[in-house]
Amino acid sequence: MLKLVFLSFLLLILTCNASVQDFCVADLMGPESPSGYTCKSPANVTATDFVFTGFRKAGNTTNIINAAVSPAFDAQFPGLNGLGVSIARLDLAPGGVIPMHTHPGASEVLLVVQGSIVTGFISSANQVYVKKLLKGDVMIFPQGLLHFQINGGGRTAVAFASFGSPNPGLQITDFALFGNKLSSALVEKTTFLDDAQVKKLKSVLGGSG
Amino acid sequence: MLKLVFLSFLLLILTCNASVQDFCVADLMGPESPSGYTCKSPANVTATDFVFTGFRKAGNTTNIINAAVSPAFDAQFPGLNGLGVSIARLDLAPGGVIPMHTHPGASEVLLVVQGSIVTGFISSANQVYVKKLLKGDVMIFPQGLLHFQINGGGRTAVAFASFGSPNPGLQITDFALFGNKLSSALVEKTTFLDDAQVKKLKSVLGGSG
Amino acid sequence: MLKLVFLSFLLLILTCNASVQDFCVADLMGPESPSGYTCKSPANVTATDFVFTGFRKAGNTTNIINAAVSPAFDAQFPGLNGLGVSIARLDLAPGGVIPMHTHPGASEVLLVVQGSIVTGFISSANQVYVKKLLKGDVMIFPQGLLHFQINGGGRTAVAFASFGSPNPGLQITDFALFGNKLSSALVEKTTFLDDAQVKKLKSVLGGSG
Amino acid sequence: MLKLVFLSFLLLILTCNASVQDFCVADLMGPESPSGYTCKSPANVTATDFVFTGFRKAGNTTNIINAAVSPAFDAQFPGLNGLGVSIARLDLAPGGVIPMHTHPGASEVLLVVQGSIVTGFISSANQVYVKKLLKGDVMIFPQGLLHFQINGGGRTAVAFASFGSPNPGLQITDFALFGNKLSSALVEKTTFLDDAQVKKLKSVLGGSG
Amino acid sequence: MLKLVFLSFLLLILTCNASVQDFCVADLMGPESPSGYTCKSPANVTATDFVFTGFRKAGNTTNIINAAVSPAFDAQFPGLNGLGVSIARLDLAPGGVIPMHTHPGASEVLLVVQGSIVTGFISSANQVYVKKLLKGDVMIFPQGLLHFQINGGGRTAVAFASFGSPNPGLQITDFALFGNKLSSALVEKTTFLDDAQVKKLKSVLGGSG
Amino acid sequence: MLKLVFLSFLLLILTCNASVQDFCVADLMGPESPSGYTCKSPANVTATDFVFTGFRKAGNTTNIINAAVSPAFDAQFPGLNGLGVSIARLDLAPGGVIPMHTHPGASEVLLVVQGSIVTGFISSANQVYVKKLLKGDVMIFPQGLLHFQINGGGRTAVAFASFGSPNPGLQITDFALFGNKLSSALVEKTTFLDDAQVKKLKSVLGGSG
Structure with missing residues (x-):
């Protein structure tokens, strides 16, 4: 009896909640707005929508910069649409360089998980902040400022860059x-x-x- | 001559820019506002302020949950004050668990860098989204929702959680x-x-x- | 004559303003974006869209918790879509309890309009803040933190919770x-x-x- | 033994959390920033800081407008500083009027808890939206638009206005x-x-x- | 050879970037959301979308207020949709007046480019701030407050008002x-x-x- | 009598409003927070704080780039602190160039008030958008993207750039x-x-x- 009554209350609440959207998995085919993609129907969302597996293998660094950038922004990882964060994997073979670039839309936290990386940024006041990061080290790059990453050692370096936006953008100065x-x-x-x-x-x- | 003229222009610009603040390294002793800590004087800021080295070694997991959470939020990493991002390291020994918890202030991107992790969250609509993540996998947890992490295998797992706020908070339900x-x-x-x-x-x- | 000239100016201004959107009444059938529902055409908006009458009668408290939560979030009250506020009615019969819960998306202001309520929240720093509120009293619950309400007396209590978001969400820990x-x-x-x-x-x- | 180990983990977490600020109770004597007042030290915060009791009795309506507005904005209710919400009490004696006014900083949700109120707003597109609200009815007023309240009946009316800002401002056109x-x-x-x-x-x- | 390898890297990056949206040119026929209009497909965007030429000639001031307001908000200038800024041209013939008004959605920076203008605003605290601006002078009007402009001299005055929103709204008190x-x-x-x-x-x- | 009663009501309201801050004129000597400078006491604020007169005369273009940038950001124009807008004057003598640069913190609306300017920006997707602007023309530059201005004719050009931030920053690539x-x-x-x-x-x- 108790159980039935409680259940009816639960159903009542759930009916209300059915329209609550804690998330907005991107419908990449739908219209886009300044706040991001429109949302896939919650009824069709599964756990898979919130997981990105594209970082399991290294990016291909057999190119002129000996490096690769693999983004998991909203276009690649629809589950983070509208949630204010994203992430990218960086692979730098020995001698590898991520050339001077900016992210127009967000600050970046860089985490080195393998090897070492020499990295830095230049401020609006034209000051230079450069450091060599070892495995486990983190550096913060304020939004929109020029920065770069260089493999700081003799082995392949791997790092992950997290951003305070689902779509921080990427503008490589040379390109x-x-x-x-x-x-x-x-x-x-x-x-x-x-x-x-x-x-x-x-x-x-x-x-x- | 050309050089001198240009330099004077440069100095002019630099004078203007001297007051531009791309960042606001936290003065942890100063007053705090709803937008974060007040800023250390830019004149005293060095590259070291933008680097956090506290993740070089694993957190201590010899405790009842066989796990450790090591945050690099603004209080631990003053350089990211006001920049909308932060990061934390998770260590889970075999059998380790990060108990059910929420971050009241931001969404989280979780990246597994060693071992495997069973993790999931529960939505406002009371749906459950659980997955086992392998090394390199990423999962997104929408802001404020209950979630957990469990070591999914026989070896120590390591993960990094990035947040869309310099101070996402952490509320462990049991505590x-x-x-x-x-x-x-x-x-x-x-x-x-x-x-x-x-x-x-x-x-x-x-x-x- | 004066009148005619002025009117033509007025019409000119009105033509410009015709596209100004001070509000965005939700089209509940349209696509949703991270910023909320898409807007009903302003031409079809009437005063009724801005009024919610669902609180005229008490929520049904004949259930196991002897309480009811009736939300007027954007899904129930389309007129506040995109406007950064919403409201809910709480009814607590004698012995009634709104169980431990969070609102992932906004802070709450609770106003007691009948009876008395014992309420409180727990902070990220694990501090407990509990008070008994009388009729007319207001308590603030910071975003995303666990809180609860209990009827503090022998008669039915009624309260209204206002939120700094049109869709604050609701996660009841037990559910x-x-x-x-x-x-x-x-x-x-x-x-x-x-x-x-x-x-x-x-x-x-x-x-x- | 188990308990001791757990406790030490707990203490570790609590040390980290000690600096987490879920809230920022206003230090009304401290400097103000664009995001609000600076924060009182969390160590000095008690449950009382989160409660406002100034609405227990009616505002004084023995004045020319037969009405009173009693705000609980951040200056009156320091606990909601930085939390994106606030509230005010309106008392309208028979014949009472809250004259035409705007809130420059936030949208308003108006809830009638006693009597009836005739209220409305005018949009940028110069449309008029007027309704008579009964007890329990809610109306939404978009940010910054002219609106008013008039006692709609023969007895004193009481309403509460909630805002999506701790400091919405109030500009009465006549004043x-x-x-x-x-x-x-x-x-x-x-x-x-x-x-x-x-x-x-x-x-x-x-x-x- | 070098060139070919680099190009393939470039193509790789460009493929990723193809979905990056730095801007969201309004599709005026598409659905609108609280964050603005939905976006025109980037493939159809040209430089012309980012340029507004409607200010080349003066507004028509042969009306009762001897003045004209010509907005370039998102409805008139779709390229600034979602970008947080807009602009309007003001023409005031001798004796011209922009009557008392507010912009509910943004603060305004006013720049006088011809003639002189007497202008001012009234704060929530009921203080009056009035100044006569000469050519080249700038005044700031905080969001949502009543303000006005009057031609301050014997010749036509021209000014430009910039706003911190693509759609600041305009509510002229008299209208x-x-x-x-x-x-x-x-x-x-x-x-x-x-x-x-x-x-x-x-x-x-x-x-x- | 009526007048006295009304006045007492007015005083009551004014007492409440005395703490309302529609604006936050920067105290350039006070601590800075992520949301901007702390505020000068409202009691010391006058109309002069809201006016900037530094654009009355042209910037000095007798330098190698034959151009000058004169900002009125919060450090130069404290009245716009916290209000989400700012402005700068550009002077370009014949042959003058504002070199390739970004504003990390805001989008820009550029208005040409004298002469003509060739200007453009490059998107994250590496597309180029270039136009020649005549007097009265406006162009929008999305936040953080590389852009430039060149005098497009034989006479001195003057333009004003407005920004959706009181402190957009300026990073000139060459510098x-x-x-x-x-x-x-x-x-x-x-x-x-x-x-x-x-x-x-x-x-x-x-x-x-």
Whole structure:
């Protein structure tokens, strides 16, 4: 008897709660809003939506920078849509470099889990903050500031970068300047780089103009 | 000549920028506000302020839960004050458990870096989402919901939890119910637990009343 | 003449303003985003959309807890979608209890309008803050922390809880632990409760496993 | 033995948590920041800080508007500083009116607990939304829009207004226009009111110029 | 060779980035959410979406207030949807006035680019802050407070108002009181204005009731 | 009599409001928090605090870039502290350039008030959006993305940039790379620029290492 009464109360509460959304798993095919993707129906959400397994194996570092960035942002990991956090895996083979870049939308916490990494950022006041991180060390990079990572030793380094946004963005300075159709004249005028230097990097990075 | 002129422009800009604060390294002795600690003077900030080295060694798991939580929140890692992110290290010896808990102030991204972890959360709509995570796997826990971690295998597991706040808080349900002076009568009335059960756990967890 | 000129100016302004959205009455059938429901067309909005009349009569307290929670969150009161506030009515018959629970998404202001209520919360630092509130008294519960309400007298108590979010969520600890399919083994491992206790409450609250 | 080991773990956790701030009870004498007052030391906080008892008796309505507004904003109720909510009590004797006003900083949820109230707001698109609320009815007023309350019946009405900010502000149009030193010339030029009307209300409301 | 390898890395990164949304150009025909309009597909976005040319010519000031407000909010300038800023042009012929008004959703920075403007605001604490601005001067108006602008000289004045929201709203007090169907009785009761005054302005501004 | 009664009500309200803070004029000597500077006492605030007159004359463009940036951020214009907006003046003599830069903390609305400006930004997805703006034209630059301005004609151009933050920051790429003590080796490794190019610009911009 007691049980039945309680159950009816429970059902009552659950009916109310059925519409509560603690999360908003992204419907990647739906419309996007400034706050993120629209939500998959809660009825279709399963535990799998909240798990990302893409970091089980290392990123492919057989490229010119000997490094790889594997993001688990909302587009790759729909479960964190709207929840204010995301994460990415960095692999740096010996000699590997994540070139100078910014995340326009969030601050970053970097955690080294293998090897060592020389990393740093430059502030708006033009100060430089550089450190060598060992396994287990963490560094914070304030939102939107230029920073970089370099493998600091002779073995492959692995790190994870966490962000205070499901979609922090990533702007690699070299790609922004030399990897698109921004004209060489505009690049030179706005960076004071020499024409030969700009054209050389445009050629390497596939830029035109 | 060109150089001198440019330098004077640079100095002009730098003077303006000297007051720009991209970051706010916590002055732990200063007053706190709802947005976090007040800031250490930028003139006294060095690269060391942005690095946390407390995760180099494992947390001590020789305790009853065979597990340890080591936070790098703003109080432990002043450099991330005001920047919207933080991180904690979890060590779980074989049989180790991080008991049912919530973070009132932020969502969590959990990354397994060693061993395996069985983990899950319960939603407001009372749904259960449980998964076993292997090394490299990531799970997202929406803000404020009950969740737990259990070592999923025979060896020590290590994980890192990142949060979308420099101070997400941590409320372990058992400690909240049984580890303080909240009277047994109130605990029983509000949880429907039996008196013997409450008194037993209060005894184990050091609660009174 | 004056009037006509002014009117044309007015019309001009009104044309501009026609697209201004001070509010976003929820279209409960439309897609949801992390910031809430999409908006009903302003052309179809009337004063009725901004009024909720569901609190005119008391909630049904003839259940095992002798209490009822009636929410006016965005799903029940579409007019407050996106506006950062919501409200719920609490009815507690003599002996009534709102069991230990949290609101993952917002702080709560509780106002007693009839009878008296013993209420309190537990902080992340494991401190207990309990008070007996009389008619007219208000208590604040910080976001995401465990709290409870108990009828503090011999007559029915009525209170209203206001929240700093249109959808604060509600997680009742007992329902989360014992009212779903979370396995008894996992509950016991993560709460240190005895097997008999867990199974008893699972039976009462309709949980399985 | 078990108990001692657990206790030491508990103490470890508590040491970490000692710096966790779930709340920020206002130190009204300390410096204020854009996010609110600085915090009283948690060590000095008691349950009393989270309770406001100023609504136990009715506001004094023996004045020209036959009404009273009693706020429990952060300056009156320091416990809700930084927590994103606040509340105020409205008393309206028969014939009482809360004149046209706005809250610049938050949306409002109005709850009638005694009598009836005629209330409404005007949108940016110049639409009017007016309703008569009975006991138990709730109306939502979007942030910053002009609204008013009038006693809708023959007995005293009581209502509570909750806000999505600890400090929503209150700007009563009549006081802003006629109750200060804003010159009559400026008032007339910017409102198109007649000089006699402006001077009459300035006289009643204590304005000069 | 080097180039090819780099390019493949670049393509890899670009694939990831293809889903990154730094912006959310409004799809004015799509559903709206509390955070703004849903986004136009990035594939269809061009530089033109980020430019607004509607301020090239002056607003039409041949009306009773000898002034014009031309907004570039999200409805007029879809490119700034979700980006937290907007702008409007003000033209004030000699004698021109922007009547007393508020922006419910954002603070305003006013910049005078031609002529001079007498402007001011009234605070919640009922203080008046009035200044005459010359060309190049800037004034800040805190969110939601009553303010006005008057041409301060003998020639046409031009100013630009920037806002900390893509949709700050605009509520002109006179229009809200006298330019709609809000009944004269309600206006008089909530503003203490005389019946003749209310009816006169209702007549001028096209209000009924 | 009526007047006296009303006045006493007014005083009552004003007492309550005396602690309401619609604004928080920065006390530049006080402690800073993540939400901005602490507030000057409202009793000492005057209309002058809300006005900035530093844009009355043009910035000095007799430098190598033939351009000047004059910010009115919170450090220069304390009145906008905490209010979510700021503004800067740009002067570009013929041939003048504001070099490639980002604002880490806010989106920008650029308004051309004299001459013409060629300007553009590069997205995270590496797309380029460039336009020539004429007098009166406005362009929006999303938060944190690289952008630049070049005088587009034969006469001096003047523009104003408004931001959705009182302190958006400013990071000029060239200064960040070449104008400080970041070692040439690190610059080269993270940008792929040639050693000679880096050393040349370091020499021009005053960098060392």
